[in-house]
Amino acid sequence: MSAVSTLQGRLGEFDEKRLLLLAMFVPFTLFFVLVWGVPIGYALGMSLFSDPTGAAEFAFLGNYVDVLTSELFGTALWNSIVYALSSTVLSLVLGLGLALVVNRKIKGGNALRTMMIFPYLLPTLVVIFMWTFLLDPNVGAVNQFLLDYGVIQEPLAFFSSTTWAMPAAIVASVWKYGSFAFFILLARLQAIDPNLYERARVEGASTWQAFRDITIPNLRGAILIIILVRGIWMFNKFDIIYLATRGGPLDATTTLPIMVYELAFLGSPDFGGATALAGIMFLLLAAVAVVYFWAFKPEQEVTT
Amino acid sequence: MAQPIRLDDVRKEYHTAGASHVAVDDLSLEIPEGSFTTIVGPSGCGKTTTLRMIAGLETPTSGTIHFGDRDVTDVRPQDRNAAMVFQSIALYPHMTVRENIAYGLKVAGVPKAKRDAAVDEAAETLQIREQLEKMPAELSGGQQQRVALGSAFVQDPDVLLLDEPMSDLDAKLKAELRVEVQRLHKEMDATMVYVTHDQTEAMTMSDHVLLLEEGRLAQFAPPSDLFDRPVSQYVAEFIGTPSTNTLPATVEVGGDAPTIVGEQFEIPAPSDLFADRIGDSVTVGIRPQYLSPDGGDHHVRVIVDVVEQLGTEFVVHGTSVDGTHINVVDERVGDAGPDDELSVGFDGGDAFVFDKDGETICHGDVLVAARSASPSQ
Incomplete structure (x- = not known):
């Protein structure tokens, strides 16, 4: 009798648990499928048709071939890599530097930490307005500064120069997104037991050796994740560049x-080409991410 | 080479938002070379600050610190040839046990083969050979502590500093590691300074005990001196468990010699020390271990509150008739129950007498001498 009731009790418990799991799981699965799965599938489907929104005709990989062989693709891929890599690496370096400074508990460190969130909170439009103003050849403070100190002889129209447009876009992006790395790295730094540094000092380690042997290994996982996540975001970043230079x-x-964007909405709309290019970007990033995880194992954290 | 450590008027002040706090107050002493010295005291008495100044992790506000003849007051911790074991153990979490132990040697530029040999030797001594390739997180608390000791051991320091290394361990492990630390001290040529708030650790392990009171030196002496010849009521009460019983008394004229008169006892006192204290209130200190139910020249009646068994001994927590809290440690008081009245006695030779500021006026040996000299007895 007691065995039966125990079994029933267990079954009841199991059912309750399963019910709870389903109640948690199903809505989100539906949501994910509707909001992510369907549009992605739909877009990938579109990429297989020529003129998918008008007289759709199955073209299989025709759109992919067209996009990959277009003149612009090589340039755009190169620009994407340059933009994503440099803005990610620079914001990482900047964020790490500032995080190390704030972590030293210097005077004004708290104020600096609070200020660091502002670029992240500002709308991109405002950020770009600010930077176009700062970099303006006629009224911009940056040109004025460079002229006063004799670095340049003529004002530079940064956003309208083929040489300087990309660096200017990168600087604006680093300014806006550098705090992402800063906050993650600062949190990680604050989690390191300060006694480790004291022990290293007593053991004879120099500041540089302590940084190399304690700080860097503890930040490794965070740095690798920042590079991956920030890199993907910057690779897909549209607004900040488009608002600054329209490409x-x-x-x-x-x-x-x-x-x-240009394929889809400028001139004669080519949704097939646009969705094919989006598919190519997705596959590229997925491949890079898989290789990255395999090579660096960023999920391995230092266990404390 | 072990070095003596000399502190001269060492003072450390902290300033926070206008308020200044003196952590260590003009401390002067010399820790003999190769000795095992324990710094003990209640929380916030400045013992860890003192240790950190010896390590170089804090700079004294004033005063000097010497290792032997060398003034190290402003020398960086890297250049002091000291090793330190921290309360938080502070193992590098991303390094294996072997790398942890060898790190000090690695930054000193010792070649790998020599490092490995040193680590193997240390691991043998500390019985952590099996753990060498593991990560610190995989070890138990006791093993982690052994690794920390090992990393100090391989550096062959002149001065080995330990900051409450066992405060997070259970009693059994503590006892085990106490032996380990003392064994290590014998094998090493280093002056060892050990900080603890646990006076049992201090009394059992060390050659010298430095007891601090609010940043000042209360007494610096071998453990037996702190126990038998405390310089103040503070020392007598801090050292020893349970704490020393303190009985209020007054110095009165008794016959031809002054007498210390308590609620239930009268102790003849030497004239040279007590003649000008007639009428003063004093405190008589007597250790619970020196109170016994049958012996003694002087007697105190105690109402029992609680009896605790400690192996073969019993601890009676009680109250005397005038309300003073009194503890008795003896093998023969186990039968006592709550509210029983117990008469316990002590010899004058075991008592301490403190003045009203808590300074020791005399120890028991002086009282005994006074009594034998007194013609009325």
Whole structure:
């Protein structure tokens, strides 16, 4: 009798648990399928048709071949890589430097930490307005500063120069997104037992040796995740570049997302090409991410 | 080479938002070379600050610290040839046990083969050979502590500093590691300074005990001196468990010599020390271990509150008739129950007498001498 009741009790418990699991799981699965799965599938489907929104005709990989062989693709891919890599690496370096400074508990460290969140909170439009103003050849403070100190002889129109448009876009992006790395790295730094540094000092380690042997290994996982996540975000970043330069001048800042936009909405709309290019970007990033995880194992954290 | 450590008027002040706090107050002493010295005291008495100043992790506000003849007051911790074991153990979490132990040697530029040999030797001594390739997180608390000791051991320091290394361990492990630490001290040529708040650790392990009171030196002496010849009521009460019983008394004229008169006892006192204290209130200190139910020249009646058994001994927590809290440790008081009245006695030779500021006026040996000299007895 007691055995039966125990069994029933267990079954009842099991059912309750399963019910709870389902109640948690099903809505989110539905949501995910509707909001992510369907549009992605739909877009990938579209990429297999020529003129998918009008007289759709199955073209299989025709759109992919067209996009990959187009003149712009190489330039846009290169621009994307340059933009994503440099803005990620620079914001990592900047974020790490500032995090190390704030972690030293210097005077004004708290104020600096609070200020660091502001660029992240500002709308991209405002950030770009600010930077176009700062970099303006006629009224911009940066040109004024460079002229006063004799670095340049003529004012530079940063966002309209094929040489300087990309660096200017990168600087604006680092300014806006550098705090992402800063906050993650600061949190990680604050989690390191300060006694480790004291022990290292007593054991004879120099500041540099302590940084190399304690700080870097403890930050490794965070740095690798920042590079991956920030890199993917910057690779897909559209707004900040488009608002600053519209991909110009002469395609100097046309990255892959901007090329997708141009294919889809400029001139004669080519949704087939645009969705095919989006598919190519997705596959590229997925491949890079898989290789990255395999090579660096960023999920391995230092266990404390 | 073990070095003596000399502190001269060492003072450390902390300033926070206008308020200044003196952590260590003009401390002067010399820790003999190769000795095992324990710094003990209640929380916030400045013992860890003192240790950190010896390590170089804190700079004294004033005063000097010497290792032997060398003034190290402003020398960086890297250049002091000291090793330190921290309360938090502080193993590098991302290094194996072997790398942890060898780290000090690695930054000193010792070649790998020599490092490995040193680590193997240390691991043998500390019985952690099996753990060498593991990560610190995989070890038990006791093993982690052994690794920390090992990393100090391989550096062959002149001065080995330990900051409450066992405060997080259970009693059995503590006892085990106490032996380990003392064995290590015998094998090493280093002056060892050990900080603890646990006076049992201090009394059992060390050659010298430095007891601090609010940043000041209360007494610096071998453990037996702190137990038998405390310089103040503070020392007598801090050292020893249970704490020393303190009985209020007054110095009165008794016959031809002054007498210390308590609620239930009268102790003849030497004239040279007590003649000008007539009428003063004093405190008589007597250790619970020196109170016994049958012996003694002087007697105190105690109402029993609680009896605890400690192996073969019993501890009676009680109250005397005038309300003073009194503890008795003896093998023969186990039969006592709550509210029983117990008469316990002590010899004058075991008592301490403190003045009203808590300074020791005399120890028991002086009282005994006074009594034998007194013609009325």
